[in-house]
Amino acid sequence: MSKDIRIKKGMNINLVGAAEQTTSIAVLSNVYALNLNDFHGITPKMLVKQGAEVKAGEALFYNKNNENMLFVSPVSGEIIEIVRGARRRILTIKILADKTQTTLEHSKIDVASSSAQEIKAQLLKSGCWPFVKQRPYDVIADPNTTPKSIFISGYVTAPLAADLDYILQGKEAELQAAVTVLAKLTPGKVHVSVGVSNNSPLAGLSGVELHKVSGPHPAGLVGTQINKIDPINKGELVWTITPQDLVILGEYILTGKYNAERVVALVGSSVKAPKYYKTKIGTEVSTFLYASGVNGDNFRVINGDVLTGVKSSQDGYLGYYNNTVTAIPEGDDYDLFGWNKPIFNKISSTRALTFSWLTPNKKFDLNTNTNGEHRAFVLTGQYEKVFPLDIYPMQLLKACMVKDLDEMEQLGLYEVAPEDFSLTEFICISKQPHQQIIRDGLDLLQKEIG
Amino acid sequence: MHELKMKYKGKKMAPAINAFHTFLFTPDETTHSGSHVRGADDLKRTMNTVIMALVPVLLFSMFNAGYQHFSALNGFPENFSLMEHFLTWDNFWIGIIKVLPLLAVSYGVGLLVEFIFAVIKGHEVEEGYLVTGILVPLIVPIDTPLWMLAVAVVFGVVIGKEVFGGTGMNILNPALTIRAFLFFAYPTWMSGDKVWVYEARERSEAILAGATDVDAISGETILGFLAQNKEAAMSAKYSVSDMFYGFIPGSVGETPTLLILLGGLFLIFSKIASWRIMLSAVLGSLVMGLIFNGVVDQGWITETSKFYGLMSFDFWKHLIVGGLAFGIVYMATDPVTGSQTNRGKWIYGFLIGFISVMIRVFNPAYPEGVFLAILLMNVFAPTIDHYVIRGNVKRRMKRLQNVVIHPKDSDAHAAELKAETV
Numbered sequence: 001m002s003k004d005i006r007i008k009k010g011m012n013i014n015l016v017g018a019a020e021q022t023t024s025i026a027v028l029s030n031v032y033a034l035n036l037n038d039f040h041g042i043t044p045k046m047l048v049k050q051g052a053e054v055k056a057g058e059a060l061f062y063n064k065n066n067e068n069m070l071f072v073s074p075v076s077g078e079i080i081e082i083v084r085g086a087r088r089r090i091l092t093i094k095i096l097a098d099k100t101q102t103t104l105e106h107s108k109i110d111v112a113s114s115s116a117q118e119i120k121a122q123l124l125k126s127g128c129w130p131f132v133k134q135r136p137y138d139v140i141a142d143p144n145t146t147p148k149s150i151f152i153s154g155y156v157t158a159p160l161a162a163d164l165d166y167i168l169q170g171k172e173a174e175l176q177a178a179v180t181v182l183a184k185l186t187p188g189k190v191h192v193s194v195g196v197s198n199n200s201p202l203a204g205l206s207g208v209e210l211h212k213v214s215g216p217h218p219a220g221l222v223g224t225q226i227n228k229i230d231p232i233n234k235g236e237l238v239w240t241i242t243p244q245d246l247v248i249l250g251e252y253i254l255t256g257k258y259n260a261e262r263v264v265a266l267v268g269s270s271v272k273a274p275k276y277y278k279t280k281i282g283t284e285v286s287t288f289l290y291a292s293g294v295n296g297d298n299f300r301v302i303n304g305d306v307l308t309g310v311k312s313s314q315d316g317y318l319g320y321y322n323n324t325v326t327a328i329p330e331g332d333d334y335d336l337f338g339w340n341k342p343i344f345n346k347i348s349s350t351r352a353l354t355f356s357w358l359t360p361n362k363k364f365d366l367n368t369n370t371n372g373e374h375r376a377f378v379l380t381g382q383y384e385k386v387f388p389l390d391i392y393p394m395q396l397l398k399a400c401m402v403k404d405l406d407e408m409e410q411l412g413l414y415e416v417a418p419e420d421f422s423l424t425e426f427i428c429i430s431k432q433p434h435q436q437i438i439r440d441g442l443d444l445l446q447k448e449i450g
Numbered sequence: 451m452h453e454l455k456m457k458y459k460g461k462k463m464a465p466a467i468n469a470f471h472t473f474l475f476t477p478d479e480t481t482h483s484g485s486h487v488r489g490a491d492d493l494k495r496t497m498n499t500v501i502m503a504l505v506p507v508l509l510f511s512m513f514n515a516g517y518q519h520f521s522a523l524n525g526f527p528e529n530f531s532l533m534e535h536f537l538t539w540d541n542f543w544i545g546i547i548k549v550l551p552l553l554a555v556s557y558g559v560g561l562l563v564e565f566i567f568a569v570i571k572g573h574e575v576e577e578g579y580l581v582t583g584i585l586v587p588l589i590v591p592i593d594t595p596l597w598m599l600a601v602a603v604v605f606g607v608v609i610g611k612e613v614f615g616g617t618g619m620n621i622l623n624p625a626l627t628i629r630a631f632l633f634f635a636y637p638t639w640m641s642g643d644k645v646w647v648y649e650a651r652e653r654s655e656a657i658l659a660g661a662t663d664v665d666a667i668s669g670e671t672i673l674g675f676l677a678q679n680k681e682a683a684m685s686a687k688y689s690v691s692d693m694f695y696g697f698i699p700g701s702v703g704e705t706p707t708l709l710i711l712l713g714g715l716f717l718i719f720s721k722i723a724s725w726r727i728m729l730s731a732v733l734g735s736l737v738m739g740l741i742f743n744g745v746v747d748q749g750w751i752t753e754t755s756k757f758y759g760l761m762s763f764d765f766w767k768h769l770i771v772g773g774l775a776f777g778i779v780y781m782a783t784d785p786v787t788g789s790q791t792n793r794g795k796w797i798y799g800f801l802i803g804f805i806s807v808m809i810r811v812f813n814p815a816y817p818e819g820v821f822l823a824i825l826l827m828n829v830f831a832p833t834i835d836h837y838v839i840r841g842n843v844k845r846r847m848k849r850l851q852n853v854v855i856h857p858k859d860s861d862a863h864a865a866e867l868k869a870e871t872v
Contacts, residue, residue, distance in 0.1 A: 013487070117859060146856035159487075187856065233846070233853045306486045328487065332480050339472075339494035346490035350721040352499040354490045368480040372492020373472060375576055376618025379496060380790040381724055392791065392839055410843040418484075427489045429496055430618070435484035 005193070005228050007215030009388040011423060013159040013347055015306065016365045017328075019265040021166050023276040024291065026264075032075050032282035033094045033317040034060065037310070039071070039130060041139040041443070044090050052079050057104035057127060057258030060093055069143065072127030074260030074281040076102045092317075095282070108256040109181070116146070116185050123181075128252050130320070131245035132182075135226065135238045137446045138417035138439075147239040149188035149230055152179070154202040154243050155195045155213045157220030158305040162265035162323045164243050167276065168201040174250030175243070176205055181253055182241070183207050193225050202243060218388065223420040227389040232415045244323040262323060266292055268306075269365040270299035270327040283318045285325055294327065300368050302326040307422035308435070331369025339372070346371065349382060349427040375430040383424040391415065393424050397434060400441030405448055408441055418442070465568040469575035497580040499722045503713035504584050504703075504780065508553070510696060511703035512545025513537055515592055518699050519544050519648040526687070536697070548648050549702055552587035555596045559603040560586070567612045578617030578624070578786070579607065585625040585780060588703025589773065589821070590632060591645040593652075598639065602631045622828050623787045626821045633821075646671055646699035671700050672771040673810065673818055676759035693770045704773035714779035723783040726792060727799035731778040732769065734803025739765025742811060760811040768807050777820035778803065787828040791838040798834055802827050 036044055043064035048054060054077065059070035075097045083092040109122050120143045123129045134141035141147070154164050168175065183190050193211040194200040203210065211229060218224050222240045232238050241249070244262060251259050260281040267274045272293030279288060285301055302309035303319035306326050310319060318325065341353070347364050348354035356364070383393040391412040399407035418435035425434035471477075472494070481488060517536050521527070527535045560579045568575040586603065606628030611620040633640045644650045672693065675684035688698050696706030717723035742761040745751055751761055769775055782788060782802045789798035802823050809819025 015487075120859075144859045146859070148854040148856065188854065231849065233849050235853055235855045237856070300480075300486065302486055308484075309486060311482070311486070326486075330480055334477065339492060340498045343490045348490040350491050350496075350499075352491060352495050352720045352722055354495075356490070366487040368486050370477070370479045370481055370488050370492075371490050372488075372494065373477055373479065373574060375493045375574075376616065378493055378578070378618045378786055379722075380785040380788070381726075381792060381795070382721075384792060390842070390845070392842060394790065395835075395839055410846065411839070412842075412846055422485050425485045426487065427491075429489075429491050429493055431488065431492065433482075433484050 004196070005211055005213045005215075005219070005225065007213070007219035007224060007228070007388045009384070009386060010157075010216035010218055011349060011386045011427070012157065012216045013307070013366075013426065014361065014363045015159050015328075016269040016363045017267050017271055017274045017326075018160055018363075019162065019267045020273070020275045021163070023263060023278055024288075026277040026279040026283065026288040026291065029097065029280070029283040029287045031080070031094050031096055031284060032073075032077070032280065033092050033284075034071070034074075034282055035092050035317060035319060036090050038320040039140060040439075041137070041446070042071075042130075044071070046082070046090070048079055050079050050082050053077070054079065054095065055102045055104040056260065057106075059127065061090075063140075066124075066143065068121065068124045069129055069140070070125060070127050071130060072104075072258055103257045103259070106252075106256045109253055111177075111181055111184065111253065114184070119181055119184055123249070123252075126252050127258050128249045131241055131249055133240050135223070135232055135240065135417060136414035137442050138419075139446070141237075141239050145237050147186045147188070147237040150182050150186050150190045150239045150241070151222050151226050151229075152190065152192045152202070152208075152241055152243060152246065153213075153220055153222040153225055154200050155193050155220040155225075157215075157217035158307060159217070160265075160267040160324065160326055161220075161305045162244075162263070162267075162276070164202075165195075165200045167263040167265070167323065168243055168247065170201075171247045171250070172201050172204060174247045174254060175201060176250070177253045178246040178250035179205055179208055181249070182239075186239070191225070191229055193222075215388075218386075218420065218423050221419055223415070223417050224388055227391075227415055231390070234409060234414055236414075242321065242323075245321065262318075264288070264318060264322070265324045266327070267324060268299075268302075268327040270295050270329055279318065281318060281320055285312060285316050285318060286314060289314065289325070289327065296329065298330045298332075299327050300330050302328070306366070307426060308419045329365075329367040331367030333369070335369075349386065370431050372429070372431050374432065377430050377432065379429050382427060382429065386423045386427060387420075389415065389420065393421065396441075397421070397432070397437050400437045400444075403441075403444055405445060408445055409449075413438075413441055413445055465565070465572065465574055469565065469568070472574075493577045494580075496722055497577045499720050500581045500717065500780070501584055503716045504581075504588070506709045507588060507703045507706055507713060507776075508549070508584065510706045510709055511588060512549045513541045514545075514696060514705060515548050515648055515702065516541025516544030517697065518646070522647045522650065530697075544648055548592050549587060551596055552590065552592075552594065552599060552702065553584065555599050556586040556603055557583040559600045560607050563604055563607040563612070567608075567616065571616075573616065576617035578611070582607075582625045582628075586628050589625065589629050589701050589776070591640060592648050592702050593645050593650070594632065594639060598632065598636055602628045602635070605631045618786055620786060621832075622825055623781055623784050626781060626825050626828075629821050630825060642674075646701075671818075672698060673760070676763055677756075679753070679756065679759035681759050681762070690767070690770070693767065698771070700771075701773060704776040707770040707775045710775045710779050714775075717779070717783070723779070724785070724788070724795050724799075726795040727783050727788060727802075728778055730796045730799030731782050731803035731806075734800035734805075735768055735774060735778075735807045736765055736803070737800075738804045738807035739763075739768045742807070757811055768810070772810070772818050773820045774803075774806055774810075777806065777824055781821070781824050782827075787831065789831040789834050789838075791835050793841075794831070794834040794838045797838075798827055798831055801830075 044061040045064050046061045054073045056076045057072050063069040077095045077097040080096045081094040085091045130140050132141040189209040192208045193213045194203050196212045196214045277288040301312045303312045303322045343354045347356045387393045396411040418438045421434035560583050606624050610624040610627030614620045694707050718725040743765050746762045789795045805823035806820045
């Protein structure tokens with residue numbers, strides 16, 4: 001059974017540097033790292049000390065609020081450094097990989113006969129649990145709860161993001177195993193979305209509610225789809241998981257091993273030959289970045305796509321949830337009379353002497369310049385044009401800024417994640433940090449209401 | 451410039467230096483979190499677009515200043531030709547000596563106030579005044595003394611904007627606040643038939659003082675004629691095309707309906723101003739005009755009534771006289787003080803048009819209602835938005851009725867324990 005979802009509001013951001021559909025195997029990295037900032041809201045408690053030897057899939061630390069929730073090492077090797085920041089907060093855990101990899105083996109789950117609680121306990125132990133995220137609050141799901149439904153978006157609209165249809169090829173068995181397990185965790189449905197025209201490996205899954213989605217970005221964001229299919233109300237819980245993480249989850253269920261292998265798209269205008277690389281979570285970005293060649297030296301490496309990714313560096317590491325690494329030029333330069341001259345080479349949502357509307361299919365080479373300074377909210381009606389959710393975006397942002405909990409609740413903060421505001425942030429004339437505002441609002445709401 | 455900016459970084463004067471710097475260059479700022487790339491537009495570009503839409507009006511008004519002056523002296527030319535009688539150097543010279551000083555004072559005083567506040571409060575100079583500064587000279591009578599304008603600008607920027615927190619926070623449109631201040635503080639300078647044409651006032655004063663070598667000139671606005679039920683005199687003097695093209699007396703820049711229309715279309719095309727507000731305001735004024743026409747047709751108001759002139763005025767002509775078109779296109783669409791939701795914009799715009807014509811007809815002292823109507827609706831815009839947003843909230847609350855909440859695993863466990871102990 002499938003239902004069609006057509007998104008009209010939105011805007012595609014066409015950028016130079018899309019990945020060619022060929023996959024190379026990246027050089028093995030010496031050091032792998034887990035960046036703790038990837039796990040928002042988790043306070044880690046270390047299980048191993050510096051210098052300890054771990055197997056791939058062996059636990060490194062657990063969540064202070066739930067000691068069953070383990071976070072595991074992507075490779076086997078020696079813990080060479082635990083980087084701490086202010087107040088001894090753990091920032092990064094670095095592992096020197098062994099030449100020959102050994103993986104911790106768990107007993108396989110008997111999916112048919114296990115209860116939801118047994119499955120959850122297994123997933124928590126295996127280190128696959130952190131892949132499951134929950135809304136509201138956009139954090140790792142609380143295993144103590146039962147969601148009303150689970151959403152998986154297999155439709156990609158984010159600029160330059162990895163093509164899921166390509167990287168999921170041949171992974172049907174893992175995907176099916178994973179959704180079968182997930183289906184046992186909710187009395188509701190597992191909603192899977194795919195694009196209309198293509199034949200995604202996700203389209204053949206059984207035991208799911210399939211949706212065909214079409215339209216411009218942010219149609220591919222799972223938040224948009226939740227809002228159109230089954231919006232979240234106060235008190236309700238929805239879990240989400242990305243397809244590339246489903247693969248790891250599925251492989252664990254089939255084999256009993258945690259395999260951190262992942263196909264990553266290296267994209268962006270600073271990359272000479274953008275394409276796909278097979279590598280592992282936590283790898284050094286440099287193991288494949290320079291293999292494709294880079295243009296110039298002054299560029300930014302982003303874990304993720306340009307709208308929602310995290311700033312990294314040339315000697316950074318692949319993030320826990322990312323299947324895209326973007327490299328675009330830094331824009332730390334002045335532009336004489338940049339505010340009034342006609343602009344042909346940048347994307348704009350208006351036509352105020354900006355001409356990107358003339359060439360809707362042109363691919364642009366954008367840099368990280370803000371193209372203006374931070375200002376108060378002035379223009380209205382702009383965000384609504386690219387914001388398909390049934391929410392007033394500006395009013396919600398303002399409610400978050402003034403920390404008005406009642407307003408935040410009533411205007412629908414439970415339904416959104418920061419990424420849903422990435423496009424409004426992109427077009428924002430006042431250059432406000434929308435995603436940060438929403439993140440702060442969600443954190444406040446979670447702290448106060450829970 | 452970069453060195454100068456760095457030198458003053460963190461100091462008290464930094465906002466002022468930055469303002470000059472940012473006028474020349476878009477900054478070298480890069481994104482830190484969230485979206486790593488950003489759209490091309492910033493607030494300056496937006497404001498600049500509005501200014502571009504106003505420049506033709508400003509140029510026209512400079513010619514019109516001279517044209518009205520000489521026509522009042524010598525009579526309107528027969529066989530009017532645009533090049534010979536309107537776009538002449540003489541006309542433009544009057545514009546230069548009368549309109550440019552207004553513009554200079556408006557920008558000079560207004561930006562000074564903005565800079566002072568930016569330095570005091572340590573925030574950046576925001577671009578809001580760039581548009582206000584060009585709007586102000588266009589909505590005042592031409593003979594407004596410069597000191598009066600300066601006082602009004604200080605009042606308007608401080609009370610209308612800065613006390614609320616600056617650009618983006620104000621309730622009332624600053625340009626209209628300035629206009630309203632002038633109107634209520636110096637009513638004799640703002641109304642009557644002697645203020646709309648250059649030198650009209652000085653000449654009439656000279657005549658009163660006993661001078662015999664000057665000719666009296668007067669330039670009554672169309673609405674002024676109508677308010678005094680002198681419709682015949684008005685239509686003898688000005689044709690409908692005069693009104694549409696703007697060859698009539700009035701506030702400096704409010705007359706050229708054609709250019710305002712083009713400016714409005716440009717703003718809609720560039721997606722800067724809201725077409726919803728413009729369209730609904732036009733509809734609102736037409737509806738009110740039709741109602742008044744209907745009242746006259748029914749015979750409820752006769753020619754003896756003092757409202758007859760304005761009420762019987764063809765409904766669509768309201769749009770091409772006075773400041774209605776100017777107000778709708780450039781003032782009502784101010785995003786900060788207007789309604790912020792799309793549905794709210796329809797209501798907001800409609801009421802502006804509706805009330806503008808109503809005040810126009812019923813105001814005995816001054817037959818123009820646009821600025822009062824817009825200010826009134828500025829005040830009500832948050833209320834309109836509130837109810838529009840409540841609609842969305844109500845929809846969300848309604849969904850709460852069939853909310854699906856599953857108990858936590860720990861709850862079940864706790865219940866088991868409890869059952870065991872019992």
